[in-house]
Amino acid sequence: MFDEKAIGSLVDKVAKKKPRRVFLQYPEGLKLSIFDISEKLERLGAEVFISCDPCFGSCDMKDLEAKALGCDLLVHIGHTEMKLPRKTAVPAIYEDYRIDIDPTHLLDEHIQALGPCESICLVTTAQYISAIEPAKRFLEEHGKKVYVGQPSLAKHPGQILGCDHSAAEPFDNMVDCFLFLGTGRFHPLGLAAKVKKTVLVLDFETSVLENMNSERDMMVRIKTMQIEKAKEMKRFGVLVSTKPGQSHPGTAEKVKKRLKGKGKDARILVMDQITPEKILGMKIDALVNCSCPRLSEDFRQFKKPILDPEDVDRL
Structure with a gap:
């Protein structure tokens, strides 16, 4: 949870911007603090819109949604700022979550x-x-x-x-x-x-x-097995996210071209949060992840081979 000192620091930063409408974004682990934070922000005279979508990092900025709602400030809590491929559609404040520990x-x-x-x-x-x-x-x-x-x-x-x-x-x-x-x-x-x-x-x-050596070795074995399975597959879905820090359409186009060069049928599949449910019913044998690396770690959820772009050359 955010303590009072951290909340006070955030409120001071927001006050300097004098926003009329604030879009508030936060990770799951800080949900218990979010009403307290929003209440203190509203005391500044701003209306607060609380995002209830999952937030996985500063790669996952909901700035376009904030702009569509008429917000003039996005407050992103829990993550540090990262270099994004584009400027955010509305001004943004990042308030990271620190745990002070002496190791x-x-x-x-x-x-x-x-x-x-x-x-x-x-x-x-x-x-x-x-x-x-x-x-x-x-x-x-x-x-x-x-x-x-x-x-x-x-x-x-x-x-x-x-x-x-x-x-x-x-x-x-x-x-x-x-x-x-x-x-x-x-x-x-x-x-x-x-x-x-x-x-x-x-x-x-x-x-x-x-x-981590033993787990790394296990990862290599699993990856090799997935590539071997994918070699026999014909239809590939190339996954692209619309999240600003996870969106790599150029990489997806190159991957699709390489797959077609290997005789595979490939389609680029676009969504915000990539989940197995969204591709149910599609005739897809294997996937190539051009989004967050965590997807490749969660391959069991997809129940089909999921490769990284560099794996395509091994097919």
């Missing part, structure tokens, strides 16, 4: 396990970005060479997204391992799929230091 006590517990890693690249997600500096300082004090990269799409040094691992990838040949600080599997597994070196996770919920 040094956990690092101290696991420092021996980090022994083989003389050089380390640190990464995390937006909510734990404050853990980067104390972790870097602690590891350097224990003789480690520590790298923190600047991302191309994300906002903060060391920050990775599901679609942006640029804070880490350039260091693959320079470090012994990558150390993810935070919680969850999606982000560290996504990184493990992009780099050759070991990805370790210092989990703030379980206090465990975990190696």
Whole structure:
């Protein structure tokens, strides 16, 4: 939940814009705070329109919907700003959600396990970005060479997204391992799929230091199986999202052309939130994901092979 200090900071930012009508967007985890936030914004004299659609990141800005409703400000809560392919249709304020945590006590517990890693690249997600500096300082004090990269799409040094691992990838040949600080599997597994070196996770919920190598190997085996199945398929759906940070129509056109060059029938399928239910009844044998990488991780929901654009060359 957002605490009073965070809400006060947000209200101050909105007050400076003097909006007449505000479109409020937030992730599922902050739903309990949203009425309190909207009430305080309305005290500024603005009408607040609360979005009830799922929100998966700053790639998922509902700025066109905000404009259609006559809103003159979009308030996007819970994520940091990222570089989008276009300017938002209405002015936007980003209020990210931070969890302040000092990771040094956990690092101290696991420092021996980090022994083989003389050089380390640190990464995390937006909510734990404050853990980067104390972790870097602690590891350097224990003789480690520590790298923190600047991302191309994300906002903060060391920050990775599901679609942006640029804070880490350039260091693959320079470090012994990558150390993810935070919680969850999606982000560290996504990184493990992009780099050759070991990805370790210092989990703030379980206090465990975990190696992603076995799960990466499993991902490779599953991907190989899906590609082998897809080789026998004839009809392909190329998935495109209309979410501004997930929309890659040019990539979809190239994928369709490559599929046709391999003798496949391909159609570009467009939707906002991509779900299996929306393609039920369509005569499609396999899918190529040109949207959020998380879709490829959730392949079991689609009950058919779902490939990434680079996999098409292996068909």
